[in-house]
Amino acid sequence: MDSSRRPNSLPAFPERLRQFQLRVERALEVRLPPVSEPPRILHESMRYATLGGGKRVRASLVYAAGQAVNAPDEALDVPACAVEMIHAYSLVHDDLPCMDDDGLRRGKPTCHKAYDEATALLAGDALQSLAFEILAIDPALALSTAQRLRMTTLLAQAAGSHGMAGGQAIDLASGGKTLTLAQLEDMHLRKTGALIRASVLLGAHAHVEPDSGVLDALERYSHAIGLAFQITDDILDVEGKAETLGKNPGMDYARGKFTYPQLLGLPEAKARARNLHAQALESLAPLGDNGKLLAELAGFVIERHQ
Amino acid sequence: MDSSRRPNSLPAFPERLRQFQLRVERALEVRLPPVSEPPRILHESMRYATLGGGKRVRASLVYAAGQAVNAPDEALDVPACAVEMIHAYSLVHDDLPCMDDDGLRRGKPTCHKAYDEATALLAGDALQSLAFEILAIDPALALSTAQRLRMTTLLAQAAGSHGMAGGQAIDLASGGKTLTLAQLEDMHLRKTGALIRASVLLGAHAHVEPDSGVLDALERYSHAIGLAFQITDDILDVEGKAETLGKNPGMDYARGKFTYPQLLGLPEAKARARNLHAQALESLAPLGDNGKLLAELAGFVIERHQ
Numbered sequence: 310m311d312s313s314r315r316p317n318s319l320p321a322f323p324e325r326l327r328q329f330q331l332r333v334e335r336a337l338e339v340r341l342p343p344v345s346e347p348p349r350i351l352h353e354s355m356r357y358a359t360l361g362g363g364k365r366v367r368a369s370l371v372y373a374a375g376q377a378v379n380a381p382d383e384a385l386d387v388p389a390c391a392v393e394m395i396h397a398y399s400l401v402h403d404d405l406p407c408m409d410d411d412g413l414r415r416g417k418p419t420c421h422k423a424y425d426e427a428t429a430l431l432a433g434d435a436l437q438s439l440a441f442e443i444l445a446i447d448p449a450l451a452l453s454t455a456q457r458l459r460m461t462t463l464l465a466q467a468a469g470s471h472g473m474a475g476g477q478a479i480d481l482a483s484g485g486k487t488l489t490l491a492q493l494e495d496m497h498l499r500k501t502g503a504l505i506r507a508s509v510l511l512g513a514h515a516h517v518e519p520d521s522g523v524l525d526a527l528e529r530y531s532h533a534i535g536l537a538f539q540i541t542d543d544i545l546d547v548e549g550k551a552e553t554l555g556k557n558p559g560m561d562y563a564r565g566k567f568t569y570p571q572l573l574g575l576p577e578a579k580a581r582a583r584n585l586h587a588q589a590l591e592s593l594a595p596l597g598d599n600g601k602l603l604a605e606l607a608g609f610v611i612e613r614h615q
Numbered sequence: 616m617d618s619s620r621r622p623n624s625l626p627a628f629p630e631r632l633r634q635f636q637l638r639v640e641r642a643l644e645v646r647l648p649p650v651s652e653p654p655r656i657l658h659e660s661m662r663y664a665t666l667g668g669g670k671r672v673r674a675s676l677v678y679a680a681g682q683a684v685n686a687p688d689e690a691l692d693v694p695a696c697a698v699e700m701i702h703a704y705s706l707v708h709d710d711l712p713c714m715d716d717d718g719l720r721r722g723k724p725t726c727h728k729a730y731d732e733a734t735a736l737l738a739g740d741a742l743q744s745l746a747f748e749i750l751a752i753d754p755a756l757a758l759s760t761a762q763r764l765r766m767t768t769l770l771a772q773a774a775g776s777h778g779m780a781g782g783q784a785i786d787l788a789s790g791g792k793t794l795t796l797a798q799l800e801d802m803h804l805r806k807t808g809a810l811i812r813a814s815v816l817l818g819a820h821a822h823v824e825p826d827s828g829v830l831d832a833l834e835r836y837s838h839a840i841g842l843a844f845q846i847t848d849d850i851l852d853v854e855g856k857a858e859t860l861g862k863n864p865g866m867d868y869a870r871g872k873f874t875y876p877q878l879l880g881l882p883e884a885k886a887r888a889r890n891l892h893a894q895a896l897e898s899l900a901p902l903g904d905n906g907k908l909l910a911e912l913a914g915f916v917i918e919r920h921q
Binding site for chain 1: 648652653654656657658661704708711713714731732733734736737739740741743744745747748750751752759760761763764767768771772774775776777778780781783784785787788
């Protein structure tokens with residue numbers, strides 16, 4: 310990711326992805342409370358958990374979906390930060406000993422290892438509050454109150470008991486059990502898919518009046534990449550290495566978590582990811598050229614996403 | 616709290632308080648996801664943590680402040696539920712082993728005892744999301760999008776790192792240390808005071824255009840009762856019994872938490888609570904008769920609040 314060493318013949322997509330990553334990093338930097346403000350340790354841990362790492366898939370989806378509907382980038386920084394804050398909070402809580410008990414995340418010690426469990430718990434809690442606070446009040450979001458509220462609703466529903474938190478609860482309850490494909494997909498559509506969908510729709514709602522045909526297309530696109538994202542995660546857990554993953558591979562298996570490769574076998578899991586990739590691309594047809602960046606992002610999410 | 620055994624000569628205030636308690640209980644009942652919807656255990660634990668107990672001080676402050684500015688009760692159910700959801704989530708997370716490690720709350724086993732730690736963590740997380748979701752979209756809240764956003768902002772700021780979560784972080788960091796009165800009050804203004812302030816202001820903002828003189832008065836009122844609330848809590852921790860507290864007394868002391876009675880001695884702590892009570896009543900003067908219910912609530916919060 311060191312752009313100074315990239316050749317000039319760089320293809321357009323990786324550079325745009327890198328621009329999104331840099332852009333959301335800067336936007337997060339100024340929106341997270343400074344360490345100079347008390348409570349310092351809490352603010353430091355919130356920044357530790359959110360800044361300086363991650364693929365920023367969700368923020369990139371906000372920017373790409375926003376650009377697809379011709380929303381200005383200035384209207385996208387705040388929702389991009391909000392989805393990354395929710396994502397960061399979920400990782401911090403997920404890594405706690407009572408959940409996945411993970412020690413490595415984005416190549417660094419997890420938040421509760423770098424600080425302590427209580428601080429990590431509060432950092433996650435405060436990141437969730439901050440995500441909603443910036444959607445409600447951040448002056449950089451030059452949108453109507455109705456649009457802000459629509460974004461707040463989408464994000465709250467994606468994060469809550471019918472979305473991400475619900476998916477995690479189902480994941481917990483299904484530990485050690487064999488699931489059907491439908492059950493596995495239902496879990497992942499909540500656990501990972503809900504926030505991916507919200508990221509795409511938040512981008513789309515940064516335009517004054519998103520076209521309903523475009524919204525339908527984006528719904529289908531999010532559904533496909535939301536599922537594919539998790540399949541790729543499961544495949545990487547089997548095939549990946551810690552240095553590229555930024556976390557320890559083989560942990561799902563070690564924890565008795567039920568994965569796509571277990572259910573379908575590795576070749577079939579890969580085939581399913583390819584199939585979902587094709588569905589994602591197909592769903593973008595109504596967007597014409599405006600969907601190109603989202604198409605490239607689908608490839609990034611599905612083919613490697615490290 | 617068994618009204619069937621109350622005499623007919625019941626004074627007005629306890630009955631109105633009981634009405635608020637019943638009203639918010641019913642409003643929460645329909646807004647919390649039903650157990651019949653998956654994920655069932657998560658929804659059950661969210662309901663367990665929120666329903667059927669508690670003094671509902673925060674909801675009562677929403678109703679009383681709303682009535683003080685002539686807002687209709689129908690505009691108050693949603694903010695009343697939202698503050699109680701945030702409060703319930705904070706109790707669930709506070710009681711976790713990595714925080715206060717409490718086993719008894721509102722006379723029942725704490726959420727992580729009744730379920731498990733991971734479920735309690737997710738229940739708290741999902742309750743926070745739900746609080747923002749209902750402020751953003753619940754159709755019973757017949758207010759403008761601008762008013763909804765104002766409420767969302769107030770609640771997010773009260774819950775976040777400069778409010779409740781921040782106060783808890785300061786509390787953690789100050790364990791076993793001696794604080795000055797200013798430090799102790801700063802901690803409690805965040806930890807308890809912020810959500811109390813938000814409750815009062817959410818009620819006031821349910822009126823179309825709250826008068827700035829009234830808002831100032833309510834700010835001063837919230838400041839006084841926010842501090843007094845915690846002093847009373849500390850006094851009850853010394854003097855109270857488990858059956859009236861609904862939690863184990865003496866725990867602050869056992870945990871080495873720094874309290875008002877430790878800093879000031881018990882008589883001086885009680886005098887300070889009385890002084891804050893007087894300040895709260897005085898601050899309500901601009902409201903005239905409209906402030907009567909808030910005045911009674913101040914007495915309830917400060918004199919006994921069990």
